[in-house]
Amino acid sequence: MVAAAAFLVAWLLFLRATVREEASPAVGLRMMGIGFGMAALAYGVLVLSPRIVTPARxxxxxxxxxxxxxxxxxxxxxxxxxxxxxxxxxxxLGGSMVAMGAGRTAALQRAWDAKSYWAAQDGSLFGLTREAPQLEPHTLLVLLDEAGAWPAAFTFQHAVDYLYGGRARGSVWGAVPFLYPIQVDPDGIRSVPYESIQGPWRAPAALYGWDEVVVVRQTALGAVTVLDEWPDVLPPLPPSARYAPRARLRRGDPPPREHRLLVGPAREAALR
Structure with missing residues (x-):
């Protein structure tokens, strides 16, 4: 309804600002033919590609x-x-098309949300930001993803970078290390983004000392907790290493406004 109303308002403003000119039917037919040709060419490029097997997008x-x-x-x-x-x-006619298109888009989005990783990832980030509203600069979050919400580590890295204003990086242990691989060194964990993105994306390689690492676990049921003890699933700490995750949390500062984008379990249920 909002989309259709916006269209009608724009249509009324357009009528007031323009003078109607008569056009021959041939002009309309020509425009229809051009539109049909453009659509056919666009579909043809995709249909002829062996990599496109579904009509999605x-x-x-x-x-x-x-x-x-x-x-x-x-x-x-x-x-x-x-x-x-x-x-x-x-x-x-125009308002009906806009309303149907907007309704179809909303329905597709609901279907994608239900079938995709969105709900699990949103719940993961919602729990993370409740456990760690703010982080000290130069913190590395290592997620133990027992829920399988993050099959590729780069998506978690981008989410962490956005939610914490670039003060932290994130990685998912055991996930596909695309774009942001990590390696364990004697002095800590080194984040080594692909060389091709380090400059353009302002993501240089960085070493995080053991006392700058925060390990977070997401259980199969979706619960997210900061681990106070170094987990056995990760390589053992060196004898002289100090793991102090609570020292990296800043609970006195208000959370960034970016956290408001997260839906969380209650709002997610209300949206269904």
């Missing part, structure tokens, strides 16, 4: 052509009506 490239085709068709239908009814009919 095929609408992105074809959207301009489909939009032009539908707009020209709507104008052609409205022009067949008496002049006093044509503007209202065109607004009704």
């Amino acid at each position: 095929m609408q992105i490239l074809s959207a301009p052509g489909i939009g032009l085709l539908l707009a020209a068709a709507a104008v052609g239908l409205a022009d067949r009506l008496p002049r006093r009814w044509s503007a209202g009919a065109l607004a009704l």
Whole structure:
């Protein structure tokens, strides 16, 4: 409804700001043909590719052509009506298309949220930010992901970087180390992003001492806790190493506003 209302407001403003010009039916047919051709070319590129096996996201490239085709068709239908009814009919047709498109997009998003890692990852980050609202600069979060919410470590790294304003990095032990591999050194854990992204993404290699590492566990049920003791699943600490995760937490400072984006279990249930 919001999308359709916004379209109608824009349509009324457009009517007030423009003077209607008569166009021959041939112009409308030509626009429909151009739109159809654009959409066919866009679909054709994807259909001919052996790597595209589902229609998911095929609408992105074809959207301009489909939009032009539908707009020209709507104008052609409205022009067949008496002049006093044509503007209202065109607004009704356009508003219906916008409403159906917005509703379909919302339905797709709900389906993607239910089938994807979104719910598990949101719950993971929600629990993490409750356990660690703020972190000291130059902190490395190592997640033990028993829930299987983070199959690739780079997604967790990007989430941590955003939620903590670049003051921390994140890695998922045992996940695919794409873009942000880590290695255990005698002096700590070294984060070594791919050389191709270190400069453009401002992500240089960095060594995190053992006292700058915070290990977090997410259980199979989704509970997230900061581990006060070094877990056995990780390589053993050197004899002289000090692991002090609570010293890296800053509970006195207000959490960043980015944390508000997280839904959490209660709001997630309400959205279903």
